[in-house]
Amino acid sequence: MRLYLTALNPTDSVLDGFLPAAARLGLPVTVLTDQPDGWPPVVADVTGCDVRDARAVIDAIHHGPRPAAVLSNSDHLQTPTALAAEYLGLPGKDWRATLRCKDKRLTRRTLADAGLDTVATVTLGPDDDVAVAASLPFPAVVKPREGVASEDTYLVTDLAELTARVAEVRARRPEVSLVVEEYLAGELHTFDTLGDGSALAVTGGWHTTLGPPPSFVEESLDWSPALPAPVVADLRAQLDALGAGFGACHTEFVLQEGRARLIEVNYRLIGDRMDLILAELLEVPLFEYVIRVHLGESLAAMPLPDPNTVPRYVRVEYVCAGRSGTLVAAPGAIDLQLGDARVGCRPLRNVGTTSAVTGTNRDYLAVVHAVGADPEAVAVALRSFRASHRWDIA
Template identity: 55%
Template sequence: MAASLYLVAGKTTDSVTHGFLPAAARLGLDTTLLTDRPAAHAGTHDGPLVECDVSDFREIIAAVDGEPAAIFSNSDFLQAPAALAAAYFGLPAKDWRAAARAKNKALMRRHLASLDPVFSADARRVPADAPYPLVLKPREGVASEDVFLVRDAAELATRRDEIAAHRDDPLVAEEYLPGRLHTLETLGDGRELRVLGSFRTTLSPPPFFVEERLEWTAPPPETPQILKQLEALGVGFGACHTEFVVHDGRARIIEVNYRLIGDHCDFLLADLLGVPLFEEILNVHLGEPLPAWHTPHRRHAIAEPVIADRSGKLTAAPGPLQMDDGPVRLAYRPQRSIGDTVAVTRTNRDYLGTVRAIGSEADEVNAALARFRAAHDWTIA
């Protein structure tokens, strides 16, 4: 009898639909998809699809039939409930407390205060002597949504009121951390935490924080500082995507996403490493140790989103593509479909699709990526 996997999901994502579900099938797992949005997932999964309140670990536990082999989620919002449900059944899982700390930015700052003190306050109670500029953001937000750089108390109040007009979850105001932005991609099996690699991230101009380009690079020499902070948070199992800045030899965490990197960089990471990454992540949740991997030869890679520059209806755009441009391997996966209405938000939600390029040299990768973008049209009417 096949081992049973319960995959806990909210909204549909390519990471689940085209990554983890096919990986589970290749592993021969009997997969049940638990979700509070069954209509959205209809047609993405051949196995059982069960509706439940996936934000509540008790509802996840109640939805499990029999003896599961693993309970897994790749959602930012569902790490803690999935971890609690897995712990109930005695399964390998993330520490639910670490998952809660990673998701809740106020808890994260409080927990790391002895290692790396960063000013952080409830956005409604920011003291007059706060170290402006500050970054205003939802306490448990994602995708740079409603994240703004504010330079004084008046601007803070204006932005706070703008956000409150369309969402009512808590906001925090944090000290702005200068420096070069990096990511750290890790995978742990409970015994070893393996660094998979790092991207250098290019952001849009302030006051917004849209990720415009991610470039594969060696982890900076300050990376051990981040690993120490992740250890303090309790991060050490499964996939984790950490964003941090380096300035004057000091590495400081911006946020911890206790799941695999998204926006199609997960597929780029799998291609770069040359390993079945999605399967290996599921395997650690099945109790398997990390296998030995050969370090890939030096390659250059870029993930570059195509970003909407206006609101309207998407009337022309390429579909999924894979092609070679000389020695450079290119792939494109759309995040919006022709006919979709696009509203510019100045967040990562403005992505129309992402181009991935892998080659041996930076110049050839950049040139191939530029040719690809010039050869295709994305039209918003």
């Protein structure tokens, strides 16, 4: 019996999370990927496969050892992976739910049809006239219909600015479909869950600080799981309407007049090493739990703490490239105790890499986090660490 893990490029979630977790469970892993040459040699079983096509995933599994589970932590691969799991009779996500979460127009339509929230939204196909969005309230947000990582996501103040942004995106990606929707103002939060298809547990929540508009780059996140009961009920109702109740789910929303208004639902673990930090904070084998629900186990067999009672605090900060160029100096992986907090730093870009500023989380150079008993101890440790380390771009 074997775990099949569908993926694109190698990520920390897979390399540092899922692969070690599967090894602890005694479960051999085959990584199915369309980029087999990009995976490090330490990943012993990597099979080339068109992982965006459910039929190719099914064929690859058919030619390998018997599957115990198939899962993915990639936004792009949730639907083909769910279809493959259903075809093979394995536990998995409902492919309709993965599609509703991935396609931002379907997300809005589903919630509106359920009477839970209505957001003014217009879809722009590759050849559609931008003028069809003229009736929307401004400011508005334009973004790819199936986008990730805040890529090509912009705040626009009027139709002229929207027209310019759409032209800019289409020049780079002429095939992309976009959505334009009213801007939802408010404090940005996350709602992270793990479900087995019947029960749903909240694994945490974060208060997110964004960089300056017009982009939506996450600069830092503070542990903030406490939410009013009506907000939690509202979030659960919206996830129920979408069908997002199996495996890991990362939901971003704003609090607006006591209501939870969804920004997007990423039907996988929180990313950019936040999943690994969350496992450290909760002191639970989070990646093992995700695998185990995909093996068909009940969530009741997996002890999870109430996030509101965790006696620790954490802040995460991303070191962002301020300009295009080559990273010529940066610290490596670091773990140390600074005062009353434990600090960790992990590179997200290798020294020597040349990149252009994108206005997305692809601009991250490193992630730095501190865990302590209270916000003050964490803040002091992070200031000390950042003051003594440099990231230089030439």
